[in-house]
Amino acid sequence: MSDLIRRLAAGVRLGYSLPQPFYCDDGVFEADMARVIGRKWLVAGHVDRVRNKGDYFLYPIGSESIIIVRSDASTINAFYNVCRHRGSLVCTKPEGQAARLTCAYHAWSYGLDGALLAARLMPGDFVREEHGLHRCHVRVFHGFIFINLAADEPEDFDAAFADLAPHLDFHGFADAKIAHRESYPTEANWKLIVENFVECYHCVPSHPEFCSMHPPDALVAFGAGPSSGPDDAVERYRPTLEAWERRAASLGRPLGSIDDGPGSSHLRLLLQRTIRAGYESETPDGRPASRLMGKRRDFDQGRMYLSFSPFTQVVATNDFAVLFLFTPLGPTRTGVDLYWLVDGRAAEVDVERMIWGWDRTTRQDKEITENNQRGILSTRYAPGRYSDQERRVVTFQQWYLAQYGCAPA
Numbered sequence: 001m002s003d004l005i006r007r008l009a010a011g012v013r014l015g016y017s018l019p020q021p022f023y024c025d026d027g028v029f030e031a032d033m034a035r036v037i038g039r040k041w042l043v044a045g046h047v048d049r050v051r052n053k054g055d056y057f058l059y060p061i062g063s064e065s066i067i068i069v070r071s072d073a074s075t076i077n078a079f080y081n082v083c084r085h086r087g088s089l090v091c092t093k094p095e096g097q098a099a100r101l102t103c104a105y106h107a108w109s110y111g112l113d114g115a116l117l118a119a120r121l122m123p124g125d126f127v128r129e130e131h132g133l134h135r136c137h138v139r140v141f142h143g144f145i146f147i148n149l150a151a152d153e154p155e156d157f158d159a160a161f162a163d164l165a166p167h168l169d170f171h172g173f174a175d176a177k178i179a180h181r182e183s184y185p186t187e188a189n190w191k192l193i194v195e196n197f198v199e200c201y202h203c204v205p206s207h208p209e210f211c212s213m214h215p216p217d218a219l220v221a222f223g224a225g226p227s228s229g230p231d232d233a234v235e236r237y238r239p240t241l242e243a244w245e246r247r248a249a250s251l252g253r254p255l256g257s258i259d260d261g262p263g264s265s266h267l268r269l270l271l272q273r274t275i276r277a278g279y280e281s282e283t284p285d286g287r288p289a290s291r292l293m294g295k296r297r298d299f300d301q302g303r304m305y306l307s308f309s310p311f312t313q314v315v316a317t318n319d320f321a322v323l324f325l326f327t328p329l330g331p332t333r334t335g336v337d338l339y340w341l342v343d344g345r346a347a348e349v350d351v352e353r354m355i356w357g358w359d360r361t362t363r364q365d366k367e368i369t370e371n372n373q374r375g376i377l378s379t380r381y382a383p384g385r386y387s388d389q390e391r392r393v394v395t396f397q398q399w400y401l402a403q404y405g406c407a408p409a
């Protein structure tokens with residue numbers, strides 16, 4: 001499968017969009033599942049979805065379905081949703097509460113720890129203990145439930161993410177609660193969704209609400225993270241950024257940025273900057289929609305953009321955060337799921353004002369990305385040249401090809 005990618009990679013030009021098969025070919029998708037998606041730590045959801053024993057939800061990815069289930073106060077398990085009898089899905093509802101996980105086909109029944117508890121009329125030499133549900137690697141980190149589909153030992157989690165702890169702690173993600181969830185399934189290859197998310201060249205033409213909440217010069221310089229815009233724009237914005245950093249630091253915010261390069265395991269990003277002057281939150285009028293999150297002492301007019309990987313993004317303003325899950329489902333189909341997180345102690349949340357920006361922006365992104373996919377399927381599609389505001393797309397493509405040991409020309 002990697003031979004296919006290596007052959008196609010020979011046609012990749014740095015600074016241009018990818019050749020057509022990368023965005024629609026079945027073989028490329030199969031290779032991506034095996035070599036890229038299946039080897040990374042991906043966020044499947046937040047612990048607030050499984051607060052109580054027996055709470056579960058399904059996380060579909062590629063042709064897999066993963067059951068995320070809480071078995072006791074301190075344990076969240078992840079299992080492949082495949083019955084050990086004849087392979088049926090065990091859980092069929094997207095979420096629920098169960099004392100046992102029982103397959104509807106012939107009623108084999110599993111404990112919340114995955115052990116097979118009951119299987120009727122099996123031969124005497126059948127060993128129940130050998131027929132528990134297959135486990136998927138899982139790790140809960142500051143409230144985020146990460147899974148890894150690796151068949152063998154996955155990459156060391158702490159080596160990849162431990163340095164993010166001070167930031168996640170400050171924002172209070174471990175104790176956050178989900179104020180709203182929305183799905184925007186998108187008929188496009190996962191790379192188009194990532195490429196769209198890591199550039200802000202499209203922000204002005206496509207996202208009026210998003211642009212209304214941000215200083216225009218910040219969008220050019222850092223619209224989609226560090227090193228997403230031209231150097232001279234970054235220089236022009238620097239005095240504003242430094243003034244904000246001083247104020248944010250005085251209010252206890254841990255500063256710093258992360259800009260992982262193409263050779264990194266998860267291509268993480270961390271950017272912190274100010275929002276529009278006079279605004280305290282990313283809402284239509286700039287007023288907060290909920291109480292301050294985490295350890296904040298006061299509003300600092302800042303936002304954090306954190307990318308755990310190209311598949312998982314977090315945008316945090318002072319009073320709420322949006323978790324974006326981009327989950328590859330097929331060559332031209334990707335799950336786009338947004339979670340709006342608020343402080344665990346929040347009593348009143350103005351959901352409508354809170355979701356205003358990112359709900360509209362994500363609907364717009366779905367439309368432009370699906371249009372992009374449809375155009376790419378044309379016989380006349382050819383890789384196109386990127387602007388200076390799409391530099392991070394190039395970095396993403398370099399990282400993607402590096403997963404196969406390929407470097408673009």
Ligand code: FES
Pocket residue numbers: 083084085086087088103104105106107108
């Ligand atoms: S396939 Fe699940 S009990 Fe038969």
Ligand SMILES: [Fe+2]
Pocket residue numbers: 196197202203206207361365
């Ligand atoms: Fe967008």
